[in-house]
Amino acid sequence: FPFWPLLAAHEKAHHLGKADFTDDAAIAEWAHIPVKIVQGSPDNIKLTWARDIAMADQRLSGERPRFPDIRTGNGYDVHAFEPGDHVTLCGVVIPHDRKLSGHSDADVGLHALTDALLATCGAGDIGT
Incomplete structure (x- = not known):
């Protein structure tokens, strides 16, 4: 102008x-x-x-805008049933005529959650 x-x-x-x-x-x-x-x-x-x-x-x-570090993880766990008197899910003992087989507490809920959290960190899973 x-x-x-x-x-x-x-x-x-x-x-x-x-x-x-x-x-x-x-x-x-x-x-x-x-x-x-x-x-x-x-x-x-x-x-x-x-x-x-x-x-x-x-x-x-040349800097890129900074975005929040967003991570997601999936986790799953499976155990076979065997004779027993309860199933433990997420720390809750549920009376049952069978239990989940495993050399740990066989708590598939907490194991799946733990695997998901470890996956967000890129830290493998609790089975390896």
Whole structure:
């Protein structure tokens, strides 16, 4: 924009108490100063606010935006039934005429949960 007409438009807008402009183009349109749209890259962003400058710095430095470290894990466990008097699921003893076979407590609920938690850490599973 030509400097002097744009400065005069800013001063007139200030004198009239108009402060709702977002940029020089908005003031220029209001003051009937010709505005032209120039095709360009969407990477050529308008720098209006401090956050715009921070975003431009980030783009120029090649840094990627930081996302939260989100991880998911799946876990499962299976044990065969054998004669017994209860089944333990997630630490709860449930009376039953059979139990789950295993050299541990055979709690498939807690074992599956443990495997899922270990998977989120990339730490294998409790069976290996």
